[in-house]
Amino acid sequence: MNINNLMSYTLDVSDHIRDESIDKLAELSETLSKEGRGAYIPSYDECEKMAETRFAIILYHPGLDKLKKYAMHEKGITEININLLADSINTLPEELVKIAAANLTAAARKFKIEIPNALQKYASTNFVDNILDIRTIDESGFLTKLSESTKVLETVYALPAKKKYPITNPELIKKAEIYFNRYQKSFEPLDKLIYVTNIMKEAGKQGVTLTSDYISKYASLNILEFNKEFRDHIKVRKSFVKEAEVGIYNDLVAKAKEIGPSKTAAVLHKIDKSFGLTKLYGKSIEDPLLSVFSGPDKYAEMVAEIDGTTVSLRQLKSLNEDDLTPIIGNDAISELKGNEGLEVLASFPKPIRLDVMDLL
Secondary structure: OOHHHHHHOOOOHHHHHHOOOHHHHHHHHOOOOHHHHOOOOOOHHHHHHOOHHHEEEEEEOOOOOOEEEEEOOOHHHHHHHHHHHHHHHHHOOHHHHHHHHHHHHHHHHHHOOOOOHHHHHHOOOOOOOOEEEHHHOOHHHHHHHHHHHOOOOOOOEEEHHHOEEEOOOHHHHHHHHHHHHHHHHHOOHHHHHHHHHHHHHHHHHHOOOOOOHHHHHHHOOEEEEEOOOHHHHHHHHHOOOOHHHHHHHHHHHHHHHHHHHHHHHHHHHHHHHHOOOHHHEOOOEOOHHHHHEEOOOOOOOOEEEEOOEEEEHHHHHOOOHHHHHHHHOOOOHHHHOOOOHHHHHHHOOHHHHHHHHOOO
């Protein structure tokens, strides 16, 4: 291999634009911050006029021009270039990676940008000399690195049937998490479930902590049980369609028990789509998964200190109605065992409160 070919490699964002590698940049942009997505990318001529200190590395050969790579003069472009380097470290000479990574990570600290896991071992708090004479590159070592990089694990995808959204390593898992946060509303219901199931599984295997509320919300759904508020979710939908179109939702409710939760969710999505309601998901209405499947009872773990005793809503909901009737009567039972049960209990006269709490 002729190491001089390195001078023509597609390395930073300016190279990708020059070589029209738009797909790579489009994929990357989905995980970038607002500054990264809106960053101004200098042209080749503009880069030539910029100071060398504004770049993570300068590739040098006496018989060739100096090449300035990985601009890092502002936050947005630094974020783009540090992620491009992280994605390609296995196919670049170690000498190049060490210099570029040291300077890009130092710039990342300055701009408060998260450093990719792949570059953590190269991370630096200080900027280093950015000149690399490519004649000093260990060509044999580079060839060995390239051969080892081909021995990669089989790619794991969040959507394996479509071979989309790779989650093979921690870096990709975190990117997939960010992508889901931003674009989960556009997913088909089945794809959403598959995506969440696979990313949770792979994150567990690789020790990656997921912080997405969306992922935890969908992961906690029980697809074998109906949401207790299913009919309420249907009622909300009916308020957005014409009176003549309400019947199709009523028919689904009538058949839901017979066809089961999973098929109900699939049919509900088709109906929503036909009426143009999918654009309201996460706003005025919940999507079919959250509308149909049961999830954790958000009220069950609520507790309150009443008369010096800690009482949970779960305890109130589990009380035997026959035991409650002689204490509070039939009319108040549904309120006590409802979602506002703790407040209801606290409103009772003290003797009645104590009698109820004796049943806990």
